[in-house]
Amino acid sequence: MEETILRTDNVVKRFRGLVAVNKVNLNVFKGEILGLVGPNGAGKTTLLNVINGIYKPEEGKVYFEDEDITGKKPEYICKKGVARTFQITRLFVNMTALENVMSGIMFGRKELSDFKEAKKSALETMQFVEFPVEKRDVVAGSLNVVEMKRIELARALLTDPSLILLDEPATGLTPSELPIMINLINKLHEKGVTTLVVDHNMRFIMNVAQRLVVLHYGEKIAEGTPKEIASNEAVIKAYLGKKYIF
Numbered sequence: 113m114e115e116t117i118l119r120t121d122n123v124v125k126r127f128r129g130l131v132a133v134n135k136v137n138l139n140v141f142k143g144e145i146l147g148l149v150g151p152n153g154a155g156k157t158t159l160l161n162v163i164n165g166i167y168k169p170e171e172g173k174v175y176f177e178d179e180d181i182t183g184k185k186p187e188y189i190c191k192k193g194v195a196r197t198f199q200i201t202r203l204f205v206n207m208t209a210l211e212n213v214m215s216g217i218m219f220g221r222k223e224l225s226d227f228k229e230a231k232k233s234a235l236e237t238m239q240f241v242e243f244p245v246e247k248r249d250v251v252a253g254s255l256n257v258v259e260m261k262r263i264e265l266a267r268a269l270l271t272d273p274s275l276i277l278l279d280e281p282a283t284g285l286t287p288s289e290l291p292i293m294i295n296l297i298n299k300l301h302e303k304g305v306t307t308l309v310v311d312h313n314m315r316f317i318m319n320v321a322q323r324l325v326v327l328h329y330g331e332k333i334a335e336g337t338p339k340e341i342a343s344n345e346a347v348i349k350a351y352l353g354k355k356y357i358f
């Protein structure tokens with residue numbers, strides 16, 4: 113039996129009349145790379161927002177490592193070991209790359225005694241995400257897309273997560289830049305970090321995820337291996353249009 117790290121139990125999130133997430137049961141297993149896909153507006157980002165405490169669901173429960181974290185504050189959930197990145201990179205644009213990464217220390221699980229130690233840790237993490245270290249003092253607003261994504265990932269990693277939620281890490285990347293992000297996620301996997309990754313890019317998600325969950329109008333319509341999902345009739349109808357060829 114695989115061990116569950118995160119579980120949502122019949123989660124419902126509504127915005128006025130609109131049901132953005134409808135009775136979703138999600139199981140994320142320890143150590144896996146789980147992909148979450150579906151058309152625009154399917155509820156993917158909303159589900160991540162419920163998991164990390166940005167939204168409180170109207171119904172249902174969220175359990176992280178068997179603790180009921182439903183409706184807890186994002187800071188609390190982050191301290192427990194759940195980090196995330198955003199669909200549109202959210203960096204402090206006037207702060208340097210290094211300062212952005214260091215800001216992660218304030219929200220994380222690590223207890224660091226001083227500034228020097230925090231800086232050392234930040235620089236190591238920047239190295240891990242292969243950020244060009246000579247640019248560490250450049251303001252984040254003037255970095256390119258890949259560099260911004262690396263910095264946002266480094267900041268999330270500095271909180272020392274056991275689960276990381278990545279919302280469209282491949283968006284804005286050129287086809288030649290995709291392998292960079294795939295490689296980074298695989299490196300996280302080797303480190304033992306569990307990953308829940310949302311993305312639209314089929315080439316990316318089919319390559320990086322070990323298992324996929326498909327949302328459509330807020331409901332889970334399928335889950336399985338990338339191979340199973342690629343030829344799933346309901347998924348083809350709702351999302352893929354035709355069978356995905358590897």
Ligand SMILES: Nc1ncnc2c1ncn2[C@@H]1O[C@H](COP(=O)(O)OP(=O)(O)OP(=O)(O)O)[C@@H](O)[C@H]1O
Pocket residue numbers: 127130132150151152153154155156157158159199
């Ligand atoms: N804060 C909000 N207020 C009102 N409606 C919202 C809000 N956030 C999301 N929605 C709506 O909820 C539905 C789900 O949106 P969500 O952003 O979760 O979709 P998504 O699957 O992430 O889509 P995309 O692939 O475009 O990022 C959409 O219909 C969206 O318009």
Ligand SMILES: [Mg+2]
Pocket residue numbers: 156157158199
């Ligand atoms: Mg989204």
